[in-house]
Amino acid sequence: MKNIKEDEKLNVLNHSCAHLLAHAVKHLYPQAKFWVGPVIESGFYYDIDLGDVTLTEEDLPSIEKEMKKISKSDKLIKRIELSKQEALDMFKDDEYKVDLISRMDENDTVISAYKQDDFIDLCRGPHMNSTKAMKYFKLLKVSGAYWKGDANNKMLQRIYGICFENEEDLNECLREIEEAKERDHRKIGKDLSIFMSHDLVGKGMPMWLPNGAIVRKQLENYIYEKEQKLNYLHVYTPCVGTVDLYKTSGHWDHYKENMFPSMKVDTEEFVLRPMNCPHHMLIYGNELHSYKDLPIRIGEFAADFRYEASGAVKGLERVRCMCQNDAHLFVRPDQIGDEFKKVVELILDVYKDFGLNNYKFRLSLRDPEDKEKYFDDDEMWNNAENKLREVLNELGVEYFEAIGEAAFYGPKLDVEVKPAIGPEVTLSTCQLDFLLPRRFELTYVDSDGSKKTPVVIHRAILGTFDRFTAFILEETKGALPTWLSPVQVNIIPVNNEYHLEYCNEIFDLLKENNVRVKLDDREEKLNYKMRESVISKVPYTLILGDKERDAKTISYRLRGSNETFNLSIDEFIKKLSDEIKNKSL
RNA sequence: GCUGAAAUAGCUCAAUUGGUAGAGCAACUGAAUCGUAAUCAGUAGGUUACGGGUUCAAUUCCUGUUUUCAGCACCA
Numbered sequence: 130m131k132n133i134k135e136d137e138k139l140n141v142l143n144h145s146c147a148h149l150l151a152h153a154v155k156h157l158y159p160q161a162k163f164w165v166g167p168v169i170e171s172g173f174y175y176d177i178d179l180g181d182v183t184l185t186e187e188d189l190p191s192i193e194k195e196m197k198k199i200s201k202s203d204k205l206i207k208r209i210e211l212s213k214q215e216a217l218d219m220f221k222d223d224e225y226k227v228d229l230i231s232r233m234d235e236n237d238t239v240i241s242a243y244k245q246d247d248f249i250d251l252c253r254g255p256h257m258n259s260t261k262a263m264k265y266f267k268l269l270k271v272s273g274a275y276w277k278g279d280a281n282n283k284m285l286q287r288i289y290g291i292c293f294e295n296e297e298d299l300n301e302c303l304r305e306i307e308e309a310k311e312r313d314h315r316k317i318g319k320d321l322s323i324f325m326s327h328d329l330v331g332k333g334m335p336m337w338l339p340n341g342a343i344v345r346k347q348l349e350n351y352i353y354e355k356e357q358k359l360n361y362l363h364v365y366t367p368c369v370g371t372v373d374l375y376k377t378s379g380h381w382d383h384y385k386e387n388m389f390p391s392m393k394v395d396t397e398e399f400v401l402r403p404m405n406c407p408h409h410m411l412i413y414g415n416e417l418h419s420y421k422d423l424p425i426r427i428g429e430f431a432a433d434f435r436y437e438a439s440g441a442v443k444g445l446e447r448v449r450c451m452c453q454n455d456a457h458l459f460v461r462p463d464q465i466g467d468e469f470k471k472v473v474e475l476i477l478d479v480y481k482d483f484g485l486n487n488y489k490f491r492l493s494l495r496d497p498e499d500k501e502k503y504f505d506d507d508e509m510w511n512n513a514e515n516k517l518r519e520v521l522n523e524l525g526v527e528y529f530e531a532i533g534e535a536a537f538y539g540p541k542l543d544v545e546v547k548p549a550i551g552p553e554v555t556l557s558t559c560q561l562d563f564l565l566p567r568r569f570e571l572t573y574v575d576s577d578g579s580k581k582t583p584v585v586i587h588r589a590i591l592g593t594f595d596r597f598t599a600f601i602l603e604e605t606k607g608a609l610p611t612w613l614s615p616v617q618v619n620i621i622p623v624n625n626e627y628h629l630e631y632c633n634e635i636f637d638l639l640k641e642n643n644v645r646v647k648l649d650d651r652e653e654k655l656n657y658k659m660r661e662s663v664i665s666k667v668p669y670t671l672i673l674g675d676k677e678r679d680a681k682t683i684s685y686r687l688r689g690s691n692e693t694f695n696l697s698i699d700e701f702i703k704k705l706s707d708e709i710k711n712k713s714l
Numbered sequence: 715g716c717u718g719a720a721a722u723a724g725c726u727c728a729a730u731u732g733g734u735a736g737a738g739c740a741a742c743u744g745a746a747u748c749g750u751a752a753u754c755a756g757u758a759g760g761u762u763a764c765g766g767g768u769u770c771a772a773u774u775c776c777u778g779u780u781u782u783c784a785g786c787a788c789c790a
Contacts, residue, residue: 174785185718186784272785273717280787284717287785315783319725328763328781384790404790438715438788447789536790560790587790623749652747660751674749686750693750 131302132170139293140168145206145257146266146292147173152248153195154288158182163250164225164276164285171302172291176274178225184286189268192288196266203261204246208254216240216251225276226251265299266292269306309550314599315444317607321615321666323598324445333442333449335595340615343645344601345452345594347613349430351482351712352454352591355475361428361456366408368432372398378407379568383537389436401434406562406587409457410569413583418573420461423583424468428456430594445599446554452594458586461573462509465561465584466516469542472559472588473524476544479557479590483601484714487547488556490526492517494540496533504538504564513561513584514540538564539584549603556597559588608688611668612709618646618685619667621658623674625650631678635671635698642702644709663688669705 133139147166150173154161158179166175211219213230219242220226229251233240243252245260257263268290276282293299310316318324323341330336337345353363372391375381380388380403389401402408409427418425432452441447460468473490480488494514495503503510517540521528528542535541539561545553562585572580591597601609611617620636622628632648639646647667649658655672662670670686672693677684684695696704707713 183718270784271718274786275716278787280716284786286717289785326781332781380790387789406790435789440715440786441788443783538790541790555789558790562790621750624747626747654746654748654753655750656748657752658750663751670750672750676749684749691750 131298133172133291134168134170141255142257142262142294143168143173143292144252145260146263146290147175148206148243148245148248148250148252148256149196149199149260149263149266150175150192150268150288150290151177151250152199152245152260153192154179155248156195156199157192162223162225165229166250172269172289174274174287174289176276176285176287178283178285184271184288186271189271189288193266193268196263199246200260200263202246203259205259206243206245206256208256209242209244209249211240211242213240216242219249220251263292265294265296266290267299267303312550312603312606313444314446314602317602318444318599320664321602321607323602331449332439333437333447335445335448335450341598343615344598344609344613348591348594348597349454352479353430355479355590356426356428356456359426359471359475361426363428363430364409364412366405366412366429366431368402368434369399370402370407372400374407374411375400375402377568378410378565380404380407387435387437389434403435404433405429405431405453405455406457406565406585407569409455410565410571410585413457413459414569414571418459418583420573420575420581423573424458424460424464426456426458429453431455445595448593448595451596454589454591454594454597456588458588459566459571459573459583460586461575461581462512462584465513465586466520468586469517469559469561470520470524472586472590473520473526473542475590476557476559477524477526480544482712483604485546485604489545489547489553490521490528491531491534491543491545492521492528492540493531493534493536493543495535499533502533502537503535506563509563509584510540513563517542517561536560536562538562546600548600549606551603554596554600556592556600557588557590558592559586561586608666608668610712610714611705612712614666614668615645616647616665616667617644617709618669618671618705619662619665620646620648620671620673621655621662622648622650623655623672625652627675628673628678632673635673635683638698638702639705642706644702644705659686 131139133143151163151166154177160180162178164176164178166173213233216230217227220230230240241252241254242249243254243256268288270289272287273284274287276285291302293302318341321340322338323344324335324337326335356363372381384403388403391398391400409429412427413425430452432450434450437447437449442449458468495510541558541560543555544557546556547553566582566585571583573583575581618639620632622632629650636646636648651658659670666688668688672684672686682695682697683701684693685701686693
């Protein structure tokens with residue numbers, strides 16, 4: 130989809146269209162007061178206070194109609210420049226405008242407004258010259274939005290729309306919006322039986338169906354192998370901990386509102402864990418460690434529970450029960466750079482395997498002006514932040530710095546991936562933590578015999594298996610690479626009576642070679658089975674009949690293609706095994 | 715959590731202003747045995763998300779709950 134914000138001309142057009150929208154709303158709802166109407170990545174919106182009136186989608190056509198009317202009447206759009214006092218006088222009855230104006234600096238800002246016929250609105254501009262310019266637009270949705278983006282404020286009504294220079298572009302955009310729905314992992318997840326939800330289990334608690342379980346297991350195996358090679362030590366720990374555990378870690382004080390309430394059992398009080406760090410801290414503390422033993426890398430595929438806001442829950446992407454690809458790396462301060470580097474290298478390696486290239490590294494650092502907000506150890510912070518930068522530069526990774534976005538306990542690196550649809554999502558994360566090891570009084574014995582506190586690196590490469598699966602389903606439109614596909618090969622006999630025996634032979638052979646294979650031996654027509662095979666996005670569909678049986682070959686059709694290929698059995702098994710082993714995309 | 719919208723068969727959707735719920739696909743049974751995206755016929759399938767109310771009568775109107783969807787806010 131076109132990024133309207135980056136296209137100057139479309140930007141002005143869309144912003145003018147936001148004014149046209151406001152103009153029309155003012156005609157239909159004279160009590161309307163307007164906040165702001167900016168251009169966004171795809172289109173524009175306007176935040177409006179309509180008093181007691183609540184708009185629904187059904188009201189949009191009549192607003193569009195009024196917009197078209199104003200557009201056709203060809204009103205000139207004129208810029209008016211005002212002093213701050215003039216502006217305040219002009220908009221004195223509109224508390225939203227007064228709020229905007231009073232926060233402007235009159236010395237270096239010329240306050241401007243734009244007037245089109247009987248409508249005038251405060252605006253920096255620029256604008257089109259006439260309302261006639263906005264001809265190809267569409268109002269998309271209406272929703273609530275907090276004034277100034279603050280949940281403590283009143284909720285205004287926001288109308289979203291989009292405007293183009295010609296009809297083709299508009300239709301193209303509307304088509305893309307429709308297509309995006311087809312790509313939604315919730316739809317794919319249903320169509321391909323990846324996961325389900327049930328009211329009786331609860332909101333944000335998806336259940337992985339057999340097909341989804343295969344995908345997840347493959348992802349687990351994949352990252353487990355990588356981590357084994359990097360000397361990670363995997364553990365299993367319980368999904369609950371006592372309240373005291375989280376009091377020790379500090380989560381009880383700082384993260385409680387994101388946790389499920391506690392439950393009392395006998396004399397103990399438990400909570401479902403929102404993360405695994407405390408458990409892993411205890412595992413580290415179970416033994417005495419020498420400086421020679423570090424880094425120690427403790428990994429776990431661990432179910433965590435977070436009390437996400439009900440409105441935030443979404444498919445597999447945002448859930449209340451998730452499984453993290455989690456690990457905690459216990460390092461000496463002098464090892465921060467090396468270990469961090471290994472994590473970033475692993476991230477790059479994994480992204481390459483999945484063919485991801487549209488992502489951004491975001492380095493969240495401390496705000497040096499606001500040291501109160503952060504764990505107090507200047508030397509540690511400076512050393513760590515410099516090391517992180519050094520590593521990113523050394524690896525030639527593009528990144529941007531987010532000053533003031535660091536956690537209380539240390540700087541962090543997030544990777545934001547731009548999916549095929551929708552806004553950027555955070556997949557991987559890597560966070561330094563100076564605090565947690567101290568709270569758990571973790572130590573190692575240094576070369577001089579003294580006890581030192583290790584630094585902890587929290588990291589998740591695939592993030593959570595839930596979100597990663599959602600992401601990969603949308604990226605591939607459900608056509609997962611062969612190594613991840615729930616069913617890799619579907620065998621269709623041309624005729625059950627004559628070809629089933631040969632089909633079974635091939636089926637057994639593929640099974641022996643660890644291929645996830647299905648044999649469709651139903652009494653149905655070939656066309657019928659082929660259609661289902663295509664819809665279910667199986668990578669390889671084998672068609673076996675007289676020809677193949679007599680020549681001891683197989684014919685296959687590759688997903689997404691109408692062509693049929695013929696290979697000997699051995700050739701096919703080799704090709705398939707290689708593809709799976711190499712995790713080809 | 716907030717502002718709205720929605721929930722009908724396993725799935726996708728119908729049901730005129732309130733009058734006892736229909737179709738396609740899937741399932742099941744039977745016939746057809748077929749070379750690359752839907753063979754034909756029949757059968758079965760529903761306390762219309764759940765609870766309360768209005769009414770002679772509620773899928774339809776009101777109300778509470780749950781879940782889903784679109785945004786907003788949130789996102790260690």
